[in-house]
Amino acid sequence: MKVLAFGASNSSQSINKQLAVYAANLVEGAEVETLDLNDFEMPIYSSDREAELGQPEQAKAFFAKIGQADAIIISFAEHNGSYTAAYKNVFDWTSRIDMKVFQGKPVVFLATSPGPGGASSVLQGAVGSAPYFAAEVKGSLSVPSFYDNFDIETQTMRNDELKAQLQDAVNTLA
Template identity: 65%
Template sequence: MKIIAFGATSSRHSINKQLAAYAANLVAGAEVEMLDINDYEIPLFSEDKEKELGQPQLAKDFYAKLGSGDAIVISFAEHNGSYTAAYKNLFDWTSRLDRNIFQGKPMVLLATSPGPGGARNVLATAASAMPHFGGDLKGQLSLPSFYDNFDMETATVKAGEWDDKIKSLVANLK
């Protein structure tokens, strides 16, 4: 089994990238490929840009990467209650190739933030949208207070309720 995982943010030191990597690597025997959406940076989407550029190769490459996995794990950073601009732009370009950009893949969606909200607003938005874009949503989880619940030295969620919930969640990908 191959899992494609990424943090839906352009932050190079993202806590959401760390959470996505942790969760994806919990699936026993799975090969995990971590994507960095910075590798797919394309101009801001508009119909004018689309007419000018056509379909950017990087959007095609991202779509192909999503298709190369058996399952997908995404952890969403929240900017002002919504998607990050970097993720939304990549999503917009890629959805022009195929509205079903997640290609029927089973997915687990996560979100976290330093505060007690755990980026739950963006997670709710993403979870409600995924079925409309070819995502087979197997579960979602918002991890609040990241630095209280994640051990930075071992890159793991601290043992207890949250770790048990994440383990249970990713078990749904098999």
């Protein structure tokens, strides 16, 4: 099984990318491919830019990566209660290629933040809108207080309860 994992952030130190990669590596026997949203940077989407530029190669490449995967794990960073501008822009451009951005793939949606909210607002929005974009949400989990619950040095979950919940979520992809 090929699992595509990424953090919905363009931060070079993204805790969401760390969580997504960790989760993907919990999928037994999976071949994990990690994406960096910085590789898909494009002008901010607008209908005027689309008319001028057409469909950028980065959006086509992102859509192709989703199509090549058997399953997807995304961990959403939350900026002011919503998606990061970096993720939203890639998503908007890609949805212009095909509204079925996730192409019927099974997904696990995660979110984390340094605070106790665990980016749960953006996770709720992502899970709620997923069916409109052909994502089959198999599981979701918000991880609060990332630095208290995840060991940065060993790249492992130190909270056993959250680790079990995360394992249950990724097991749905098998």
